[in-house]
Amino acid sequence: MELLILAIMVTIGYFAGSHAEKTHYASIIEREKAFTKLPTTNLKHPPQDPREVEWAQLVNGNAVMAVDYFKLFVASLRNMFGGRMSAYESVIDRARREATLRMQEMARKQGADMIINLRIETASIGGGTAGQKNGLPSIEAMVYGTAVRYRR
């Protein structure tokens, strides 16, 4: 019986999870294209620019992403043999890129020209949601930087 429940969960996880991932990636790529005009760098100082800086202000973005049952299942098999856990890699990648896009969105709303001194932080917040001892792993990606606007 428990095995059956697990099989159902894994199947749901596989179909719903891979569909969600595909649509999410499509939307990430779409939005990343829109932000090519907003340079984002982790340099401390912007490149030489003759224009005067009007303001500089902190911007941030975050996203919490969880794995699905299928990924958890694949990862637990992976744990036996070792090697690349590509099932988890994509989850972390999506969280970071989503958080970066949110930060860029915030910067664009304020009218920024570029973002400098980008910092990315990842924290694991999973493990033990209410009612279950071993909650599925979920991670938070937090991205922050300084948005800069030049006087025009």
Next chain:
Amino acid sequence: MGKDSMILTNTETILGKNIVEMYGVVNGSTVRAKHVGRDLMASLKNIVGGELKGYTELLQEARDEATQRMIAEARKLGANAIVNIRYSTSSVAQGAAEIYVYGTAVKVG
């Protein structure tokens, strides 16, 4: 931006402005526990994976609160800007996270 608003950056200096006085490190922190309603939704969402919107909002609110506390501390010192801001997150207990933010309070001219 208003005249008495606090300038926040995570760079060491503020572009286009000069630091005239330094007051030292200011910080803000908050410890937040996950909330049952949100947790229930999160555990349902866990079957299919993907973004846990409830937690994203929760952590963002916590971060805003920590930042506000830091700003209040800087304001008490008479600063009008905070530079070199860093955020950090640590889990202090099962289901609770501490958000900590710190930076250097300065006066810019």
